[in-house]
Amino acid sequence: MNISIIGIGLLGGSFALAVREKYPKARFIGVDASQVHGQLALAKGIIDEAMPLEQAVPISDLVVLATPVNTILTLLPGILNTLPEQATVLDLGSTKESICTLADAHPKRRQFVAAHPMAGTENSGPGAAFRELLPGKNLIICDREKSAPDSLKLVEALFLDIGMKLFYMTPQEHDLHLAYVSHLSHISAFALGLTVLEKEKDEQAIFDMASTGFSSTVRLAKSSPQMWAPIFDQNRENVSQALADYIEFLQRFKTLIDDRDVSNSLDFMARANVIRRVLEGIEKR
Amino acid sequence: MNISIIGIGLLGGSFALAVREKYPKARFIGVDASQVHGQLALAKGIIDEAMPLEQAVPISDLVVLATPVNTILTLLPGILNTLPEQATVLDLGSTKESICTLADAHPKRRQFVAAHPMAGTENSGPGAAFRELLPGKNLIICDREKSAPDSLKLVEALFLDIGMKLFYMTPQEHDLHLAYVSHLSHISAFALGLTVLEKEKDEQAIFDMASTGFSSTVRLAKSSPQMWAPIFDQNRENVSQALADYIEFLQRFKTLIDDRDVSNSLDFMARANVIRRVLEGIEKR
Numbered sequence: 001m002n003i004s005i006i007g008i009g010l011l012g013g014s015f016a017l018a019v020r021e022k023y024p025k026a027r028f029i030g031v032d033a034s035q036v037h038g039q040l041a042l043a044k045g046i047i048d049e050a051m052p053l054e055q056a057v058p059i060s061d062l063v064v065l066a067t068p069v070n071t072i073l074t075l076l077p078g079i080l081n082t083l084p085e086q087a088t089v090l091d092l093g094s095t096k097e098s099i100c101t102l103a104d105a106h107p108k109r110r111q112f113v114a115a116h117p118m119a120g121t122e123n124s125g126p127g128a129a130f131r132e133l134l135p136g137k138n139l140i141i142c143d144r145e146k147s148a149p150d151s152l153k154l155v156e157a158l159f160l161d162i163g164m165k166l167f168y169m170t171p172q173e174h175d176l177h178l179a180y181v182s183h184l185s186h187i188s189a190f191a192l193g194l195t196v197l198e199k200e201k202d203e204q205a206i207f208d209m210a211s212t213g214f215s216s217t218v219r220l221a222k223s224s225p226q227m228w229a230p231i232f233d234q235n236r237e238n239v240s241q242a243l244a245d246y247i248e249f250l251q252r253f254k255t256l257i258d259d260r261d262v263s264n265s266l267d268f269m270a271r272a273n274v275i276r277r278v279l280e281g282i283e284k285r
Numbered sequence: 286m287n288i289s290i291i292g293i294g295l296l297g298g299s300f301a302l303a304v305r306e307k308y309p310k311a312r313f314i315g316v317d318a319s320q321v322h323g324q325l326a327l328a329k330g331i332i333d334e335a336m337p338l339e340q341a342v343p344i345s346d347l348v349v350l351a352t353p354v355n356t357i358l359t360l361l362p363g364i365l366n367t368l369p370e371q372a373t374v375l376d377l378g379s380t381k382e383s384i385c386t387l388a389d390a391h392p393k394r395r396q397f398v399a400a401h402p403m404a405g406t407e408n409s410g411p412g413a414a415f416r417e418l419l420p421g422k423n424l425i426i427c428d429r430e431k432s433a434p435d436s437l438k439l440v441e442a443l444f445l446d447i448g449m450k451l452f453y454m455t456p457q458e459h460d461l462h463l464a465y466v467s468h469l470s471h472i473s474a475f476a477l478g479l480t481v482l483e484k485e486k487d488e489q490a491i492f493d494m495a496s497t498g499f500s501s502t503v504r505l506a507k508s509s510p511q512m513w514a515p516i517f518d519q520n521r522e523n524v525s526q527a528l529a530d531y532i533e534f535l536q537r538f539k540t541l542i543d544d545r546d547v548s549n550s551l552d553f554m555a556r557a558n559v560i561r562r563v564l565e566g567i568e569k570r
Contacts, residue, residue, distance in 0.1 A: 120498060180484045185502040188473050190553065191534040193560035199465045199530065213405060215564055216501045217470040222561040225554035229547050236542050243539040245484065247532055249476040254528040257521050262514050268475065269510035275478035276507040279500055 012066030013129025297351030298414025478506030
């Protein structure tokens, strides 16, 4: 079985590492705009060979699109065009609506599976890839009924085998929920990083003063702009609404502080404490 | 040497555990509004005995105020009143200006040392205390010249011996910097937690969908309202300004997203990426 990884970064690379451990007879082909990424992925044992996209697709049983989501939009139609009849193309993009809308317009839609592994770190590139990234995490599949049964089965089998838990929803549900539980977290971290950097132009003051509270909240501000700008753009309606909601809570809290309304301030935080139960649910997984 | 810990929570408890390991002949007296906290602290070996404040202070060599900062304001004058001549009272509060202003008005100011250990977790109470909390972290001492040399020496010796690194600044500098590098992080997490909870009234959706990105950003939303409400209130001017700055960055980013200005969106995030270097500095410590 030939599996082509398009975009051998954190996600594509980690997927390959997890799958190849279970499927040692599969052949992994890497396609990446960056020659350096290809070299590193070869040397790290993520892929068995590197080749250009147009050579890889026609010989693939499974094509995995693990590039930024704008690149997915650019590449997907062409990939479907040249994809062999029994083969499947899978995307791992962090947005789903734009990608699914595009795929729906293609005559070979049934050979496409729309997925999103809920996993990542703030690092990028094949150097960041590691086998343990995906196992134990959740995979979301959207519009599964629009994929051919065999294509869906292939994808489900692989991801279940590497230890992921599968969830199904529409692309609209996916993008709405992710705006709140993921995209907003990243934006809040970027903005927090900027706010602190702007104020503490002397970075030494930050070094001296920050405790791990700061580190964890702002960790996501290390994330790749090239990955996230297309995500926020494709999911702009939901992200914009999530931001509006978030800003409103912040303004409300600011008002409580300005008014010295300690009692309601306590309530505000006590309600947020409910997240403890939620997080314990997540951490138990 | 008798050391009284007033408020045997995460901080007071962890301080006692770290110090008693190095100073096995010291006697630790616990004072806490909660009888349960006293019982737990005794059973856990954090303190050697529990007693009311008015009994503890007159027999102490060092009194450590590790309560919420509003309680510190309430208790400090009375403690200074009854503190023996050669003894020292130390506070560990997360704000410094209000506390120092109050202390400055007391005739026995020189027996007071204003400090703040930059360390914590989102947990509270003696059950949360652990010996390794403070070692390796930073301690800030404010207005050191207003403390008697022996009082300062006692505090510095203890904290250095348990492995903390000492920094000195004015209470004003402390409160300003902390508004940005600490207090704002906590507020952003509280608000993020509320925004997500409000939207995802079905908590299961959050369980299913969140990845560790969400967990780390919102972890601080588990923090104690009783601890944080007084901090935000005492430091309200700086905190309000920090919030205003943060909200502005968020609104700016929202505008870039609404305008589909991907190029400036990339810039915005690239500037925030500078925090990577800052965080690596923190993590190396």
